[in-house]
Amino acid sequence: MAQFALILNAGSSSLKFFICKRPPGHVWELESRGQIDGIGTNPHLKAKDATDKVLIDTDLASDVKDGAKAINALGDWIRSLYGGSAVAGVGHRVVHGGPNYPAPVVITPKVMDDLRALVPLAPLHQPYNLAALEAVAQRIPGIPQVACFDTSFHRGQSAVAELVPLPAEIRNAGVQRYGFHGLSYEYIASVLPEVAPSIAGGRVVVAHLGSGASLCAMLGGKSIDSTLGFTALDGLCMGTRPGSLDPGVVLYLFQQLGLSAKEVEALLYKKSGLLGISGISNDMRDLLPSAAPAARLAVDYFVYQCAKQIGALAAALGGIDALVFTAGIGENSPEIRRRICQASAWLGIQLDTAANESRQTLISMPDSPVSAWVIPTNEELMIARHTGRLLGLSGRS
């Protein structure tokens, strides 16, 4: 009988879900995917199957006011589709595993206590991730659950790569560079031996360019450095987050402009980056065709920072063999890829413009000293694999 795993990615007002199926003797595959959004305002459930056929697209009762109610609504829909006991396990994306979880883990009361202690490190995400774990346990007592962390893939970096250069008492309170987007990077590392065997063992910079954006320096498929640090604010310019910022700016916001902590938080997480620079949109699809000078500046800054920080990670790697693009912008925007590759030509990247425009996997010239690739990420499949493995749902996944 086919096994099903439910993969959840719970945010403040949305619950993304993926139902994965593993027919006997096969690998995990996507069965359906969807989202409940507008939780607390106008809750709406939409789901599609693996061929993009819409399975449901409906408003939910207005009492779906929080994550637990959303999980109940999702559970009712899944039950109506697949029957009562179809789901063998649930895998969750959990943003923070802290320093002590270098790998996904099966949920126990002790693990939940540890993850709750990390809430202050990721107050905008961790509480919602944990609320989803709790809501599933309440609805289906005893169902095995797995937490997969965005930070795990980066554990094992050197002491200098993880260091935040502040006094020991502050570092001892957990202030270090953690890195994020780890499930995406882990997925890319897992497919390189098959998709791009010539670079799998080498020095690779992976550019995860989506609404959140970061770079990962990989050596032989392991993370040795990344541009996101203590929080998901560092590094590259993102949709609504600034990326690297002189900390003196934050002091200035507090001391001279009199902003409150909540206002600074909203500024840094929701109003900066592409949106802040352009004043138009956080979406690259709106900015690229725009002739507005502020939109051009936002795109220029995005490309400039990417190229600059690719150079920094190439230095951390002692050279670079390949650059891999992934996530929404990285996978779908030939223009951004072209501009980043052109700005990185000094490293030895020679772009094949036709391959780039037609979105081939390999987008550099055959004799390019450094190769460039486009590889779609699949964080949910990564969570499904971990969940299947940890819960003994699969032999090979």
Ligand code: AMP
């Ligand atoms: P992600 O966070 O990986 O889902 O990526 C979402 C982002 O990808 C969106 O905010 C868009 O800015 C960007 N994106 C998606 N498709 C395109 C495209 N064709 N061209 C430029 N940017 C895109």
